Amino acid sequence: HDAPGLRRSGRGGRHVVSWRPGRAPTSSGLVAAGRMLPIGWLGRARMGGWLRRAPGSLRGLRHLALGSPAPIGRGYRPPHTDLTVTAEEHVDEERYYQLYPGHIPTSPLQKALLSAGAAFMALYNPYRHDMVAVLGETTGTSALQSLRDKMRHDPEGYQILQERPRIRLSTLDVTGLRGLPDGTFGREYVRFLDSNRVSPDTRMPVKFVDDEELAYVIQRYREVHDLMHTLLGMPTNMLGEIVVKWFEAVQTGLPMCILGAVFGPVRLNARKLQILTTELIPWAVRSGLNASCVLNFYYENRWEQTVESLREEIGILHPPTI
Secondary structure (H helix, E strand, O other): OOOOOEEEEEEOOEEEEEEOOOOOOOOOOEEEOOEEEEHHHHOOOOHHHHHHHOOHHHHOHHHHHOOOOOOOOOOOOOOOOOOOEOHHHHHHHHOOOOOOOOOOOOOHHHHHHHHHHHHHHHHHOOOOHHHHHHHHHHHOHHHHHHHHHHHHOOHHHHHHHHHOOOOOOOOOOHHHHHOOOOOEHHHHHHHHHHHHOOOHHHOOOOOOOOOHHHHHHHHHHHHOHHHHHHHHOOOOOHHHHHHHHHHHHHHHOOHHHHHHHHHHHHHOOHHHHHHHHHHHHHHHHHHHHHOOOHHHOOHHHOOOOEHHHHHHHHOOOOOOOO
16 A cells, blocks of 8 residues: 555566655656666665665655565655755765675775775785785775776777776687797796796685776786786795885885885895895886886787887886896
C-alpha cells in the first residue's frame, strides 16, 4: 500500500521511486540534478550511510528501497520535507560504488589508516609487496594524476591509455621472446624473469584507487616495474630494488617510491651503502631526471629493439656495474 505521493514503478526491469510530499507523483524517479535514480541505487551497500544521516522522512525510504514494507499506516500524511537529492550528494555517493573489478571504495579516514598500517609493515618487511601496493594506492593520488596528464599529452602514452594493454603471461609470447637475439629488449626481459624467478602475474591488482583511469595508471606502473629492472640493469636483491626505487621516485613522484628510496638503505651493510651513496644513487637520480616519462612507451611493441637503443631513446644513462 503506497502512501500518497509515493509510487513505485518499473523502468527497464528496475523499480524507481518518486516522492513529492503532499502531492500525487508526476514522474517515476527520484530527481537528482535532472536525473532519475533507480530504487536499486538507494538500496545498495551505502543505504546505511547517507539515508541514516538524512532527515527522518528520507530515512523512511530505506524500508522501501531494501524491499521491506514501509512503516506507513492508513491515513498517513507525508511530512513536508524536500527530498530532492542535490548533485553534490549524488556525486559524493558515487564515490562509494565499485568503479572497476576488485575496487574497494574507502573514505579519507580509512585511506589514512590503511596508509599508516601499510607504511609500518612495508618498512618492517620490504618484501611485503601487498603492503607496498596498498601504500602506493592510498597515498599516490596527486602523483597518479600528474602521470596520467603526462600520458594524455603524449601520443604513445595516450594510445596506451586508450588501449589499456596488460603485461601478463597470458598476453606475452614467452617462447617467441626467448627466440629473439641476445641484446634485444624482449630477450633480456625474459632472461631477467628466468634469472630472478619472477613472474609478471605476481603484481597485485589495484583495489583502493577511487578513479578508474588512475587505477589503470598505477597498474601499468606496477607491470612495467620489471621492465625498468631490465633497462636499468638492476637485480631484484635489496640493493637493486633500492636503486630502481630511486629512479622511480624521481620519475613518478609516488610517495611509496620515495619512502622506499629513503628508508630502504638502512638494511644495507657498510660496503653496499657506500657503493649506493657514491655511485648508484647519483646515477639513478641523473637517469630519472634525464629520461622521458617511462609510462609513455608502448613496450609491447619494442621487444625486438635492442636494450641499448631503447635506453638511449628513453634517456636512461648507461648503468654502472654492481
